Amino acid sequence: MTTTEQQVLDRIERARRRAPRVREEHITLAHGAGGKATQTLVEDVFAGAFANPALEPLDDGAVLELGESRMVMTTDSYVVSPVFFPGGDIGDLAVNGTVNDLAVSGARPLYLSAGFILEEGFPVADLRRITASMAAAARRAGVAIVTGDTKVVQRGRGDGCYITTTGAGLADRSGGLGAARVRPGDAILVSGPVGDHGVTVMLARGELDLAADVVSDTAPLHEPVAALLDALPEEVHMLRDATRGGVATVLNEVAQAAGVAMTVHESAVPVRPAVNGACELLGIDPLYVACEGRFVAFVDGDHADTALGALRSHPQGRDAALVGRVEAAPSGLVLLKTAFGGTRIIDLLVGDPLPRIC
């Protein structure tokens, strides 16, 4: 590495370490997109105000003492538009998304709450369809929806149906998982093709003169996660589901938190041809597109094949792939080895080319 390159990286590193500060006066869509703007908002406004040991902005679930038990708690609001799309709807999305945040935290998902914010005029038949879909997703994931709340806002103050789910689970295996365990030499795996969900929702909006044979990947991940952790209880170092911001955002957040670099081989990342085609037409990199049934695993490099075998033993991980490796430096950066033999930095995006995807 030349001195000039090192200087650039040092400058990037200094910028990264500066306390983040929201500079905008008003909230923009980017603040909800899961990228840099969201990270800044969370670190400046939320983490500052709510500071406590359990609140870790990076992690999707908080590990908590509850009497003699250890619990994981996680929450997500769902504002996907449209509420129905090929392969799913806001209901199963809201159940699966929260189940998955628990699963990748190493928790056994048990209970969900659901808060509904409905817009006046929303069809009751659609609400029935959504609750039926939530119930089916909860059965499939083995969780119970135990408490809820409904509010209604006037026309023009909502968009049909928003749902906030909160999940609680037993922290069976949470102790051994986390960015602190990710180290150089770890293998990076994805559990299946990326970008299906985001592209599906975008096409379902019908704003683009584009059709593709693709459905959302929304699914519960507790079983493939368990298959992986059963096979390698010690060797799996961290898991993250790749939702808002896609796989690229997960890799960046983990690289920053763990103080490591990541090298990813573009040709090794599984992407369906239809997703690739849609992304090319739109000028979007599929690595940034949200999935709702895929996760990234960081596993001891010596056990990558066992991990891949364990994932592929489950239908939900049939197309799992080894996509790259954790390196020592340059700390905090994700490097993509392109199909053409080049290397480029895959940075966090400020916003998201696809708003309201989940």
Add this chain to the structure above:
Amino acid sequence: MTTTEQQVLDRIERARRRAPRVREEHITLAHGAGGKATQTLVEDVFAGAFANPALEPLDDGAVLELGESRMVMTTDSYVVSPVFFPGGDIGDLAVNGTVNDLAVSGARPLYLSAGFILEEGFPVADLRRITASMAAAARRAGVAIVTGDTKVVQRGRGDGCYITTTGAGLADRSGGLGAARVRPGDAILVSGPVGDHGVTVMLARGELDLAADVVSDTAPLHEPVAALLDALPEEVHMLRDATRGGVATVLNEVAQAAGVAMTVHESAVPVRPAVNGACELLGIDPLYVACEGRFVAFVDGDHADTALGALRSHPQGRDAALVGRVEAAPSGLVLLKTAFGGTRIIDLLVGDPLPRIC
């Protein structure tokens, strides 16, 4: 009671027992108001779909096994308009409301999650003010905000800021509390003046040419609840915070669930003169107006004075009052003895004269 009266009551009872069914094709503001329309929506659409032993539509919190511990979990979405009002804002409301649902369930409030749905254009300074207010309320209630999520929707698809909080607590004392324990002879107490919050928010909208010197009662209730339960660990039969739909809705729901009647003396219900005045001008009964820092207690009738003393020992219960008594019949009805010596039925309202109060 004459035969005719009995026939009327039988007919009401048969109607009540019929499985509730939402007849409207579209969601209306009434479905979110906490009255009859909400009850029907919850029983028909939600309880039907999510049926499981822990889901009790009546109770605000679900009591759950989590490993060796017993947990209470509860959730509420907050859509109050305006977000700032005299005495509080949507932030402390969202913390106190969920803390209070845990407290009246007999749980020790410990952890909160917070999901934000922000409208594009919402001032970042307002969000800072709201999160500061949440943090202060959490400190006051002794809970930690441990996990959260932020989504942003386009202009015209929200209304500034909506917050969904979910609370988890240890079910220290939840075993002995519930509608099943409410019985004829129980004393009915309220912990303070009713209706302050609802009237304050309504006046803060500025749509009425009316001013009154009143501020929201938003406050955490875990301390006055603990004072009461410490004094009468066995004799307190049930507690409920009187939020959407006010004290009248609490009384109706408990009367129906417990299969008892309630007699309330209008002149015994504490209502501030300013609240009374505003309600009179608007033609609203303060018994239906939301509080956010008041609860109703059902206590063994022989220990009403001890209960009152325990409540009044805490600043938050200084103006507590004994307002009525549980009777055996007519089952499911709430009867108000008016200041003029008459009796009238206080039924559940279909909707709410004051939408988006919490």
